[in-house]
Amino acid sequence: MGAAGAGTDETPGERRQLINVAYRLLGSLAEAEDAVQEAYARWYAMPRSRRREIVSPGAWLTTVTGRVCLDVLVSARARRERYVGAWLPEPLPDRGGAVHGTDPADLMVLDESVTMAFLVVLESMTPAERVAFVLHDVFRYPFAEIASILGRTPAACKQLASSARRRPGSAPRPATGPGQAEAVRHVKRAWETKDIAALVGLLDPGAVMTADGGGLAGAALRPVEGASRIAQYMIAIADKAPGLELLERSVNGAPGLVARRAGAVTTVAAFDVAGGRVTRIWAVRNPEKLRPWTRDGHGPSGAYGSPPGE
Numbered sequence: 001m002g003a004a005g006a007g008t009d010e011t012p013g014e015r016r017q018l019i020n021v022a023y024r025l026l027g028s029l030a031e032a033e034d035a036v037q038e039a040y041a042r043w044y045a046m047p048r049s050r051r052r053e054i055v056s057p058g059a060w061l062t063t064v065t066g067r068v069c070l071d072v073l074v075s076a077r078a079r080r081e082r083y084v085g086a087w088l089p090e091p092l093p094d095r096g097g098a099v100h101g102t103d104p105a106d107l108m109v110l111d112e113s114v115t116m117a118f119l120v121v122l123e124s125m126t127p128a129e130r131v132a133f134v135l136h137d138v139f140r141y142p143f144a145e146i147a148s149i150l151g152r153t154p155a156a157c158k159q160l161a162s163s164a165r166r167r168p169g170s171a172p173r174p175a176t177g178p179g180q181a182e183a184v185r186h187v188k189r190a191w192e193t194k195d196i197a198a199l200v201g202l203l204d205p206g207a208v209m210t211a212d213g214g215g216l217a218g219a220a221l222r223p224v225e226g227a228s229r230i231a232q233y234m235i236a237i238a239d240k241a242p243g244l245e246l247l248e249r250s251v252n253g254a255p256g257l258v259a260r261r262a263g264a265v266t267t268v269a270a271f272d273v274a275g276g277r278v279t280r281i282w283a284v285r286n287p288e289k290l291r292p293w294t295r296d297g298h299g300p301s302g303a304y305g306s307p308p309g310e
Helices: 012-026 029-045 048-053 057-081 116-123 127-138 143-150 154-165 180-192 196-202 227-240
Strands: 203-212 245-251 254-261 264-274 277-284
Touching (some): 012 029, 057 127, 116 277, 127 143, 143 154, 180 196, 180 227, 180 254, 196 203, 196 227, 203 227
Parallel strands (some): 203 277
Antiparallel strands (some): 245 254, 264 277
């Protein structure tokens, strides 16, 4: 674990690990950055003599970050009950693996544990389940270390992870499944040409679209279910937003779409595909969650909301 008296600096490698842990725990890049900053603030608030006594600064920072994230998860449950519409994780852009050390999005490792489908499943877990599951199953931390974060015994933490593992969809799948890029490309073309029949054919009959506007951008407050209704909604969006530009982009490490209007990102959409058809669409429109996708950190709210008939 390292020699006693070791110090630590906020190196890109250390911070990268903490940001990756915190994002998977919180589903929010902004909250992950805040959690890591809080951990470093507590580290540097200690006397230098106390810091030199810590055998492994990295382990100490991970423990503190985990505890901060646990507190955030507990309080987030109450906040999300007041959230306008559905709450979705913040989508991550693909920065080509560059590590600049300034933008937390640059530090993210994009793999199957950050796909929108997996992050949505994590949202269904209790805070303690999520911490135990993510730290053990994703990052391979031993239950003895997780116990110090949760304030429980290693056996209790093992049980929490086991309970989380029983949640449907809790096993991470490859970020890009067979035919996903092709399916998303076909959706883009059908959407651009307003071909409702083609869209219906590309969507699974039981497909579900969930949008997140957070009260700051127009979005359906409830999930839109069924291929026909989703296709109608998408066409209505195109009709209400002339000049909408669709771009194929990696979203959380998987093929997705980004919508721009007047050069500004208004929507980031992630997809889940099975059997060549789209089964889930997650459309993030809350401008506060689209800051990593914009150069100036600000995105417009856009102009479309509820699907036809609502």
